[in-house]
Amino acid sequence: MDIEEEIRSLQLDSAEDNNGVSNPEDVKPEEVEVQKPDKMEEDSKDEVCRDSLPVENVPKVKEKEVAATEDVEAEMEINKKRHLNVVFIGHVDAGKSTTGGQILFLSGQVDDRTIQKYEKEAKDKSRESWYMAYIMDTNEEERVKGKTVEVGRAHFETETTRFTILDAPGHKSYVPNMISGASQADIGVLVISARKGEFETGYERGGQTREHVQLAKTLGVSKLLVVVNKMDDPTVNWSKERYDEIEGKMIPFLRSSGYNVKKDVQFLPISGLVGLNLNKRLDKNICPWWNGSCLFEVLDSVQVPLRDPKGPFRMPIIDKFKDMGTVVMGKVESGSICEGDSMVVMPNKVSVKVIGIYCDEDKVRCAGPGENLRVRLSGIEEEDILSGFVLSSVAKPIAAVTEFVSQLQILELLDNAIFTAGYKAVLHIHSVVEECEIVELLQQIDPKTKKPLKKKVLFVKNGAVVVCRVQVNSMICIEKFSDFPQLGRFTLRTEGKTVAVGKVTDLVTSA
The missing domain is CATH 3.40.50.300 (P-loop containing nucleotide triphosphate hydrolases)
Known part of the structure; x- marks a missing residue:
């Protein structure tokens, strides 16, 4: 059957994700880098002095783990665009x-x-x-x-x-x-x-x-x-x-x-x-x-879905560098952040304090979802952060797993390749790039009816839709697609080619 027809029939349940906005090669995470900015624009002397203070001396905007919504909204009033x-x-x-x-x-x-x-x-x-x-x-x-x-x-x-x-x-x-x-x-x-x-x-x-x-x-x-x-x-x-x-x-x-x-x-x-x-x-x-x-x-x-500034904070980290402390870069996918907030860096579960927020070239006190930020943190060293880590709220941190269940659409495998248990590829999900292995095919889905086929599945070919367990070597931060579409979509690539696209349907957490 024509692969384009298969993709159309599946569309990765696109009807349910049309309102989601979010996030894959044989390279290591450190090789997939975005352009680093030049040294952060110089702060005023007062701001430099304040940000250089030990964290306990930094003026606190909020003691709560998640910034109060009214503070974020007040900050956003500065620029209504x-x-x-x-x-x-x-x-x-x-x-x-x-x-x-x-x-x-x-x-x-x-x-x-x-x-x-x-x-x-x-x-x-x-x-x-x-x-x-x-x-x-x-x-x-x-x-x-x-x-x-x-x-x-x-x-x-x-x-x-x-x-x-x-x-x-x-x-x-x-x-x-x-x-x-x-x-x-x-x-x-x-x-x-x-x-x-x-x-x-x-x-x-x-x-x-x-x-x-x-x-x-x-x-x-x-x-x-x-x-x-x-x-x-x-x-x-x-x-x-x-x-x-x-x-x-x-x-x-x-x-x-x-x-x-x-x-x-x-x-x-x-x-x-x-x-x-x-x-x-x-x-x-x-x-x-x-x-x-x-x-x-x-x-x-262009109209895009409204984002929820009250949700649990999620900012996948795409880059990091040193500049009067540890600075991380990323796009806020959920929630809001304010100077003085307590956060946690996942998956290594390090507690950090937010001591500076930069949006575009401007220093701001608070920022909401959808913004691209540079966030200065205390409590963690730059070398302890990798691309793919997630800056997360303390109250409801993002899950960290080495295994998950997914629904996959096979696009086009390499010549003579068979998609079965033991198949290896490179997983790309938000800012994570990690080698993975298919450990079990659970069931095949009829792309037309979207219902499971009753027969046991051992391998699948191009165009197939399959539910399978995926395992990675290192702990990664992801979400179920149904909870956070932007943190639950992924692609599989091998030898420079995208072979499958999918979504996370369940997380396999250790006891």
């Missing part, structure tokens, strides 16, 4: 970094002098058309190779919304980094090149357009904007026929990947390089057939 994380995904060379750079320029985050510097640098490297990408691709490896390696991170604002851009790498060698970016996102912007031959390369089997779409859906990116880029290319010249061709091919695939195309997907034509249809609608002289909105308008209008 909603905050959304946007991940740019798509095949290598589709124009993700260039589009992201242009957005920052058009929204006033980058000045003309900086652009002129990047133009000269790109010209010196014989990459004249890459200068906008340099805004997002900040390290030398990326500029020399002309492709994104790490997950770029930047910020911009429209009239109603603050956005964090996550620029995920498109090259298949860096899919784990893309997963790291998508696991933090609320909205996905799928960038597709309209240039002759480039769309086809990304869309064909093995192209990153397909894999990125499937991963984004699995990782909880429930809203997708499909921007057809390079419409100004001489091979396209704003052709409606080319645009319609791409849209016509993408819609069935998006449906098969679990997206409700009418409700959760929007298409629009752009030119990232010259900034057309980004912050202003297209001029009819350039594209007479387009009557829709520009990208900024679409981003402003």
